[in-house]
Amino acid sequence: MSEISIVTAYFHINRENWKGFERSTEDYLAYFDFWARIQNNLIVYTNRHTASEVLSIRKKYNLDHKTKVIIVEDIYSIDEELYQSIVRTIANPFFRKFRLRPTNPETIIPEYIYLTLLKSWFVKDAIQKGYVAGKVAWLDFGFNHGGKCYSESSEFDFLWEFDFDEKINLFTLRDIDDTPIFEIVRKMEDYITAGLIVAPDFLWIKLWKLTREAELVLNKSGMADDEQTIMVMVYRENPEIFTLHKSTWFMPLKDFGGGHLTIINNTQGNKFKVVLLKIMNKYKCLKVKIKYSYETFKLL
Secondary structure, rough: OOOOOEEEEOOOHHHHHOOOOOHHHHHHHHHHHHHHHOOOOOOEEHHHHHHHHHHHHHHHOHHHHEEEEEEEOHHHOOOOOHHHHHHHHOOOOOHHOOOOOOOOHHHHHHHHHHHHHOHHHHHHHHOOOOOOOOEEEOOOOHHHHHHHOOHHHHHHOOOOOOOOOOEEEEEOOOOOOOHHHHHHHHHOOOOOOOOOOEEEHHHHHHHHHHHHHHHHHHOOOOOOOOHHHHHHHHHHHHHHEEEEEEEEOOOOHOOOOOOOOOOOOOOOOOOHHHHHHHHHHHHHHHHHHHHHHHHHHHHH
């Protein structure tokens, strides 16, 4: 089995102030702490303020020798052209009205969109600087959201190994069909999870180039979106360099090398509560669609 190097990143973009999507730096550090026992070599890109806390968490598990923290003072200088292109695009009120959920972060917050796109840049940078080689995984800093899928933090004390093929391994929620990209952007449908991506080093360098180009093309069309939609665009243009695995938001780690990890069984406990939550979610979706239909009608 092949050991996999992991790259992740955390940068403060004022998420604690996003109504309905609030998460603080402390929340993210707790999420990271949940899986930080993992024994793989880990590269973390972050700001100066958070760097010492990240290293302290890994040191707590005697893994500081397998951890490298890279401080980035200004993430917007990494690709100012890309960032400004996103800023200009989402400032257009027509774009916001076009989206089914016009107040979501991926509609109104350019910093969020930009940072999600930088996932492949962080991995590419770590490879080019010689910090990692061979099979490399991107794993979200907030992976598992502190216990949303996996319940036992202690079970992350293992060396993650799996023989992925020599392609970019993506994990999908649904089949990638022929829905036009503008319709995916409009309905804000999820196809690819993007919280875990695994690829050989040489393809990560290519992935960043393709990701950047796809976002700029989308921006020129008057639209913007985060890395999940951009990955659909990149896959459609280059299917030969990808392997797709059907999964759910956090399950790929268990299905590909972490079989011992305990997951939360949402069917246990109060079945009435589970049914009620499903009904509430459907009601919320219906409200969103009715409001969107009304706003669209006013534009006609």
